[in-house]
Amino acid sequence: MFTPVAGRTVVVTGGSRGIGKGIARVFAAAGANVVITGRDGAVGRAAAKELAGAGGSGSAAGGSVSYVAGDVSSAADSARLADEVLGRFGGCDVVCANAGIFPSASLETMTEGDIDLVLGVNVKGALLVVQAFLPALKASGHGRVILTSSITGPFTGFPGWAHYGASKAAMLSYMRTAAIELAPHRITVNAVLPGNIATEGLTVLGDAYQAAMEASIPMRRLGEVEDIGNAALFLATDEAAYITGQSIVVDGGQILPESPAAMDLP
DSSP: OOOOOTTOEEEEETTTSHHHHHHHHHHHHTTOEEEEEESOHHHHHHHHHHHHHHHSTTSTTOOEEEEEEOOTTSHHHHHHHHHHHHHHHSOOOEEEEOOOOOOOOOTTTOOHHHHHHHHIIIIIHHHHHHHHHHHHHHHHSSOEEEEEOOSBTTTBOOTTOHHHHHHHHHHHHHHHHHHHHHGGGTOEEEEEEEOSBOSHHHHTTOHHHHHHHHHHSTTSSOBOHHHHHHHHHHHHSGGGTTOOSOEEEESTTTTOOSSGGGGTOO
């Protein structure tokens, strides 16, 4: 049995959709007080209401889910988020820096604005939100930072995602240094690297893309958002207190085959 996280305060950036929403759902079901953040207020409020009904304030575990609007690529918004969370709960124990975007653009057509946007949300946002919550994480006694990276960038590449892949690889470099700096404060910094997960973002890429991805995964299926949430939940437990600066790949074995032919051999 793992030590319960019930009653702890968890922030999930980009928690109104996709993987972030799955992470928030898992923590809420475990009894944590979850705060999700995102830029679209209507979507965020609807997600918080849905998550609270599914496993938050109405659950036996006694957790809650609330929403705070904000853009993590803004230092002012990140600071305001921290102020609001501390005002509501008096502290913060876990920061899941999950907010990320993945617009497609070839190297030939990619603009400076495209690059700045992706790096701003995916990398700068992860830096700023953790920075904003550092005093609370230090005071927690069991502070946790969990980054949502990706297999794209650290292990694989995909046309149109050079800026996205670069951002996700950069998160791992950030993780290693942050883990060293924050270790004296008993704060761990780790990353979850999703493969292809069934989300709204994947749906817009089309059925052909989804079928091709399923065929490339040894488990022959896409992952679920809760698969990422469960990995994050483990990293947030007391039992994971001696794990820091590490990454967990959650991809159904997608990065393992040496070639497509390996998938057809007995």
